[in-house]
Amino acid sequence: MWPEEATQLVQADRSLTExxxxxxxxxxxxxxWLRDEPDTPAPPPIRSGFMTLARARAVVAAHPEWRSALRADHQMHTEETDGSSSIDDMAVAAAALGRARIAITDHSKTLRITNGMDEPRLAAQGRLIDERNLRGDPPRVLKAIEMDLTPEGAGDMDAEALARLDLVLGAFHSKLRLKDDQTDRYLRALANPDIDVLAHPRGRIYNFRLGLTCDWVRVAGRAAELGTALEIDAYPDRQDLDVERLGIVAAQGAWVSIGTDAHTPDELAYLEIGVAAAIEGGVGRERVLNCLSDDALAAHVGAVRARKQTSGDDATSTIASRRG
Ligand SMILES: [Zn+2]
Incomplete structure (x- = not known):
């Protein structure tokens, strides 16, 4: 999280206490340690594949054509669930960072530990967002959610409530330590007609959890067919998907959505980590939801939803399959 690499300070003979x-x-x-171990040893898997903030900033600075991706942040939480701040506080902080669009993605009801929302609370939050957007203050705020998904790929919210949202993220929050191949779980989640984005797909956390494994070529290929986007969660200890898997996503042509998963206004600054991962993974800007205008995003989401509703034989919809 330091703005400069420690090695650079040492090389410049500056104090690390800066x-x-x-x-x-x-x-x-x-x-x-730097003197005795000039060749940094490879970190263990649970700490590998993470980028420093200093590196992310350097990568983004070297690719000015990607600045448009920094205009939208597609995942953040408010005090409605487990975030610290109001919608207005998050929006004002995002505007100060140059964001033109943010998605408010509080948790759904099954995730009780976060005080997840039921449908009436989601609707009430939507009215607050409408009022703010009517005032016209930037950024544009999308009505969204991070809906909990069962390992079967089913959500926990009424499909009509979700259909009224601008963006629906679905995410696994349970059975994230399973060691066996989870390809089927991913294929079911991607086909869920109610979700637009699969959030923090692997469920990994720095030095805490490795995350799920699957056949990423198949999963990314299916995501590309269906139009369900795969997320780059830019939160520093998630970075999920990572650069290595984003290379597969890029090759398969799947859509990507980038969000900070911020729970405080300060954490909105992490967006560069996600954009840098997209750049390093070789993802094309034409496959990044953040780079779309508000109107183009709405049209894209609408078209993908319509296609999934009509063509989903293996689609696992929301409430019914959870009960079934
Ligand atoms: Zn989550």
Whole structure:
């Protein structure tokens, strides 16, 4: 999370205590370690495939054509569930960072630990968003949700309530430590006609959980066929999907959606990590939902929903299959 790499400070003979949370003891420790281990050892899998914020900023700065991706942030939480702040606070902070569009994606009711929303609360939040958008203050706020998905790929919200939203993210939050291949779980979730984006697809967390495994060529290929986007969750300890898998997503031509998963206004700054991952993974800007105008995004989402509703034989819809 430091704005500069520690190695750069050492090379420039600057003090490491310039970095947040580094005191004299840690500075000495890092210096000794860098001197004795000039070749940084590969991190273990649970800590590999993560980018520093300094690196992300350098990558984005080297690709000015990607600045349009930084105009939209498609995942964040408010005090309605487990976030710290109001919609207005998040929107004002996002506008200060140059965002023209944000999606408010609070949790759905099954995720009780986050105080997840039921349909009436979702509708009430939607009215607040409409009022804010009517005032015309930037950014444009999308009515959205991060809906919990069962391992069978089913959601927990009424399909009509979801259809009124601008963007529906679906995410797995349970059985994330299974070691066997989860390709079928992904294929079912992608075909769920109620979701537009599969959020933090692997469910990995830095130094805590490796995340799920599957045949990414098949999963990304199916996502491309269906039009369901795969997310780059830019939260620093998630970075999910990562650069390696985004290379597969790019090759298969699937859509990508980038969001910070911010729970506080400060965390909205992490969007660059997600954009840098898209760049490094070789994803084309024409496959990134963030790069679409508001109107083009609405048209795209509408078309994909219509196609999935009519063509989904293996589609797992929301309430019925959860009960079934
Ligand atoms: Zn989540």
């Amino acid at each position: 970095l947040t949370a580094v005191g004299p003891f840690t500075a000495t420790f890092i210096r000794t």
